[in-house]
Amino acid sequence: MKNKHHKSLISGALLLSAFGILFVSCEKLSETPPELKSMNNRRIDLPDATLLTGDEAAAVEDLKNEYLEAIK
Numbered sequence: 620m621k622n623k624h625h626k627s628l629i630s631g632a633l634l635l636s637a638f639g640i641l642f643v644s645c646e647k648l649s650e651t652p653p654e655l656k657s658m659n660n661r662r663i664d665l666p667d668a669t670l671l672t673g674d675e676a677a678a679v680e681d682l683k684n685e686y687l688e689a690i691k
Contacts (some may be wrong), residue, residue, distance in 0.1 A: 671679065
């Protein structure tokens with residue numbers, strides 16, 4: 620009897636959870652992001668790369684060394 624009661628409680632909880640998931644999910648299709656058909660005709664321009672100056676390179680190296688010392 621006790622085992623039967625537990626099974627019915629578990630099945631009821633699963634059924635309730637399933638209905639909850641259905642009603643809480645996206646209500647309208649407009650809530651989903653639009654699907655892109657093709658990106659072949661789009662061009663993404665990236666900025667031109669520039670070399671670091673001596674001062675900038677030294678600052679980066681100092682930060683790198685400080686980090687390496689901190690994680691030891």
